[in-house]
Amino acid sequence: MLKIGIIGCGFIGGQICRAIDSGEIDAELYALCDSSESKALELATSLKTCRPAYMKIEELIRSVDLVVESASQNAVRFIVPQALQAGCNVMVLSVGAFADKELRETLFGLAKQHNCKLYFPSGAVVGIDGINSARAAGISSVTLTTRKPPSGLMGAPYVVEHGIELEKLEEETVLFEGTASEAVKAFPANVNVAATISLAGIGFERTKVKVIADPSLSRNVHEITVEGEFGKFCTRVENLPSPDNPKTSYLAALSAISTLKKLLNPVQIGT
Ligand SMILES: NC(=O)C1=CN([C@@H]2O[C@H](COP(=O)(O)OP(=O)(O)OC[C@H]3O[C@@H](n4cnc5c(N)ncnc54)[C@H](OP(=O)(O)O)[C@@H]3O)[C@@H](O)[C@H]2O)C=CC1
Ligand SMILES: O=C([O-])CC(=O)C(=O)O
Structure with a gap:
């Protein structure tokens, strides 16, 4: 065994x-x-x-x-x-x-x-199967948009370094836009999924990531859009956060x- x-x-x-x-x-x-x-x-x-x-x-x-x-x-x-x-x-x-x-x-x-x-x-996203398949021909673009309640982004190095007062946000706010390579360093406990997407697809420098804090949310939402030789797909998952660690989705x-x-x-x- x-x-x-x-x-x-x-x-x-x-x-x-x-x-x-x-x-x-x-x-x-x-x-x-x-x-x-x-x-x-x-x-x-x-x-x-x-x-x-x-x-x-x-x-x-x-x-x-x-x-x-x-x-x-x-x-x-x-x-x-x-x-x-x-x-x-x-x-x-x-x-x-x-x-x-x-x-x-x-x-x-x-x-x-x-x-x-x-x-x-x-991990917490859906669509890695599609990226794996699409890669067998060619992929031209991959984007990940991650939306989390502010409580799920607390303590991230990017938030701390930029003095972002998450608890004061009253509406959806784009915190970060950049490459997957930058995103995983800026939010190491929030967008590991960006790394998995990069490994499956077109790498850490060509995969684009947006991180949004949204005080109206109670779920961690990840959207992926992929375009390539096969056509285009979009996935969206609304994840229940774990009760123990709000950064991590149950999925x-x-x-x-x-x-x-x-x-x-x-x-x-x-x-
Ligand atoms: N691939 C994906 O899609 C996802 C990945 N993740 C990542 O998975 C990992 C686990 O997530 P989760 O279970 O929610 O995290 P938790 O914080 O709930 O648990 C992690 C545990 O590992 C311990 N730990 C940290 N560093 C070490 C170390 N060097 N040696 C031994 N123990 C250590 C922590 O201790 P302490 O609290 O003392 O640091 C803590 O007890 C995290 O890195 C998270 O960011 C999460 C969600 C999705
Ligand atoms: O669980 C999630 O929603 C995603 C996450 O934290 C990560 O990828 O690190």
């Missing part, structure tokens, strides 16, 4: 644990790690059937077949190279870290060298669960 280790025991890590615990994902939840040991232990003891051990990153990587990174972009830099060098497959949630070209090329190279897989779930955790189920399943549906 596939042994899974989860690094980052917040909302997404917790949802994956519960999906393994309930038997929805047919794998062994072997180990947990978090910057807060007590948070990981609390999660472990809340489970009904699984009894994952708490391990430091190095021990976890030596012990499992697949590492789930559900921690932070900074964690990716530290965890993923070691995990690939140890021969683990890795599922990455903090995809924004891959905007760094040097890191990206190193990690893709290590995955090839060690015959490991890197999995990037679709992002479901997408991680679905990716794990897909890699374990001999029958593959969808692109």
